[in-house]
Amino acid sequence: MxxxxxxxxxxxxxxxxxxxxxxxxxxxxxxxxxxxxxxxxxxxxxxxxxxxxxxxxxxxxxxxxxxxxxxxxxxxxxxxxxxxxxxxxxxxxxxxxxxxxxxxxxxxxxxxxxxxxxxxxxxxxxxxxxSQHETQSLMDPDRHIELLDMFAGEELAASKSEYSEVYGKYKSLMKRYKELSENEQEMAQRLDLLDFQLHELQEAKLQPHEDDELSEERKKLMNYEKIYQGIHDAYYSLYGEQKGLDWLSHAMTSLESTSDYDESLAKMSEELSNSYYLIEEMTFQLSSQMAELEFDPERLNEIEARLNELNRLKKKYGATVEDMLEYSATIEEEIDEIRNKDSHLSKMENQIHELSQDAVLEAKNIHDIRLNASEKLSGYIHEELKDLYLEKASFAAEIEVKEGRPNDPVFEGRPVQLNSSGFDIVKFLITTNPGEPLKELHKVASGGEMSRIMLALKRIFSRHQGVxxxxxxxxxxxxxxxxxxxxxxxxxxxxxxxxxxxxxxxxxxxxxxxxxxxxxxxxxxxxxxxxxxxxxxxxxxxxxxxxxxxxxxxxxxxxxxxxxxxxxxxxxxx
Incomplete structure (x- = not known):
């Protein structure tokens, strides 16, 4: 609130x-x-x-x-x-x-x-x-389908979710089909561009995680002196006469001589021995690594050049090497589609037909739920109108199927136009005088009647809007x-x-x-x-x-x- x-x-x-x-x-x-x-x-x-x-x-x-x-x-x-x-x-x-x-x-x-x-x-x-002006907005036919769907609740929401998934695939495939089937000149230009991009990426001979590995290697080479000095100081702090290992050996011997007299000292002696051998092993590793360390300025130059090349390609094809490899695979598929356009179009036509039929089935399920909801809504609205002294008024939520063009998906033998909500058109109709035909709300009601109709609708829809x-x-x-x-x-x-x-x-x-x-x-x-x-x-x-x-x-x-x-x-x- x-x-x-x-x-x-x-x-x-x-x-x-x-x-x-x-x-x-x-x-x-x-x-x-x-x-x-x-x-x-x-x-x-x-x-x-x-x-x-x-x-x-x-x-x-x-x-x-x-x-x-x-x-x-x-x-x-x-x-x-x-x-x-x-x-x-x-x-x-x-x-x-x-x-x-x-x-x-x-x-x-x-x-x-x-x-x-x-x-x-x-x-x-x-x-x-x-408000009085806002009432006209509530009477807007474009909003009626939204209000009816809100009234229908969770059952319709679940069906619309399933429909949206299929419809999204259908629209995406239709867009791709249109791009592939229209404008030969644009397709030829697109093919030239993709060929150039694929050639550039293939010439680069990209390897997964290559940029991360090279950056790590460059960091080591650029800090060679610090790394060598650190290993050298660590090694000679541990190894040699009167150094770390020598004193640890002395401490270990001293504790071993007392372990027969005190169990707690025996345990400490064992732990110290384990630590000594671990540090001794680490000393060997430090010695080996110090011997293997080598500064190669030529290698550093190679890495810098390769990273510069990768950064240049990243500006064009993706933020990481993995993105560029993925883009390379994508354009390779697109090149194949364009070069073998006819076979791909035929395959896509079959896929579009299957998806359109699936979308129509999902839309029909939505249509049926809306029909049931419209009957319930009409009953509720009639009860509300009676309470507002419009007992002779008649209300209906009319649902029509939006007619499509000849090449659109077919429902019950006729083409229908699919959109994000299905293939329905919803209109709220009313007559306030017996014997008069149902008409759209704003074409029938007077000012006082409009207020009452709006309140009747609001009384119903306020339970579902969650505001x-x-x-x-x-x-x-x-x-x-x-x-x-x-x-x-x-x-x-x-x-x-x-x-x-x-x-x-x-x-x-x-x-x-x-x-x-x-x-x-x-x-x-x-x-x-x-x-x-x-x-x-x-x-x-x-x-x-x-x-x-x-x-x-x-x-x-x-x-x-x-x-x-x-x-x-x-x-x-x-």
Whole structure:
């Protein structure tokens, strides 16, 4: 959930810090007080488009920072691994956005500088913002397949994973086939280049790990004097009269003479004897190595020349000798493909056909799961719409197979166009009037109906999206009466699964809040400021009364407000 929000020098906000709680938080206030500005700030924090217009007049930058707390299985952890952002075990994520008066945008996640695109990736896993304008985005047909797949859950996710593997191979092979079959001139030029590269690599006569071995040998030759001196000093410190081995031999003899009288000394004597013979053996090795050491300046020159040649080739063909050998084998295969193009194309055609059929079978499995999920989804949506007094509305998640071209893979006797999601096109259709045909959402619903349809969809999908905070910005505009009460209950229902922040002008929604925050606009020294205040129960009743009748509070409206709060409490207790 969004735990803390800090805003400085943003629009008409000088500086505010808001602590948010679990459940439903409702923000109310007069028009222009700055309610939507707070949502704008959160939207920017989630990677929305910024503007210098957001920077408060007379200041150099606007700063927004949000602290989120998440469970240990939240998808933000995988985002952290993907983008190298450390997220501790406490599950605390801090998003920070600065917009300068020059239009520059600086983004951070847990203190690490990130691009706006990366900030947006994190924001989408933490915040889901819905406004009257954003409702249109939810109605976008291009998003419907994503929402249906989310609703279908793990069964579809597993099938999509299997499909993606096959589809990836199919697309890769299709790309290679196209490259090989098209543009003879490019292929001829490519062949010349590959022949030159292969010849250069073969002439180099590369050996595995050659660069590491030569570097090691060069290091020894370049430090010959230090190595020789070290071996020489070690050897003559151990060997000779009155040297290390001589004194160790003396110590060994002395201990042996006492071993018959003390068992502990006998053990020490044995260990000393073993150490003596080990050191004696090491002395022989030092002597042998000192005799074999030889400085060969010609060999050093050869090594330098060979390493220079290898480094030159590495700039062109790979970071290591192993990479270059692997590249050599790869281009050798490609040369063979180009020179024997016809036979390779024929072989690839067979492979493409097999892969396309496999992909179609996997896509059909996805198609079937989506059909089952669409029926369940329609049933759930109908129940939600009934609760919102759209009982005569009819909803359907229509699934069509995307028609392909003649050479595309075939499904049930007709070509289909495969993409990363299969071969389906998903559209959410609705009619709110009996006898009228089903049409796309945005072509049918009025403003008030759109709000209710969006809430019905959100009520279903919020269980599957896994976002930390859901934000509604005046989505209840255009409704009143019993519909307003139904919307209030739906918004409260969504808050049972995730934190909800809601800007509203409806007293029914405000009454349902677990936390009620009033946004006020004040003028001080000819400058406008936005202030935030969390209301007590008594202040909450006053605010509801004001929302009903305007600035003047009467005992009657206060009584109605208290009654509304009591009704809301009874609904919550259910």
């Amino acid at each position: 969004l735990t803390e929000l800090s805003i400085r020098d943003f629009a008409i906000i000088n500086q505010i810090s808001i602590t948010f709680k679990e459940g439903l938080t409702v923000l109310t206030g007069e028009t222009g007080a700055g309610k939507s500005i707070i949502i704008d700030a959160i939207q920017l924090l989630a990677g929305g488009r910024g503007s210098v217009e957001f920077v408060r007049h007379g200041t150099k930058k606007a700063e927004i920072e949000g602290l989120f707390t998440v469970d240990d299985d939240h998808p933000v952890f995988s985002k952290g691994k993907q983008f190298g952002v450390e997220i501790d075990e406490d599950g605390m994520v801090v998003l920070h956005r600065t917009i300068t008066h020059q239009g520059k945008s600086i983004c951070r996640v847990n203190g690490k500088l990130v691009t706006l695109a990366i900030l947006k990736e994190f924001g989408h896993t933490l915040i889901d913002i819905h 930390t905070s859901v934000i509604f910005d005046e989505v209840d505009t255009g409704v009143s009466g019993r519909v307003a009460q139904a919307i209030a209950e739906k918004i409260y229902g969504i808050s049972q699964g995730s934190q909800v922040l809601c800007i509203s002008h409806l007293p029914q929604v405000a009454a349902m809040s677990d936390t009620h925050v009033r946004i006020e606009k004040r003028v001080d020294n000819d400058r406008t400021f936005t202030a935030v205040k969390e209301l007590s129960e008594e202040e909450k009743a006053d605010e509801l009364s004001r929302m009903m009748t305007g600035a003047e509070l009467t005992e009657t409206t206060l009584e109605h407000a208290r009654e509304l709060l009591e009704m809301a409490e009874k609904h919550k207790n259910k």
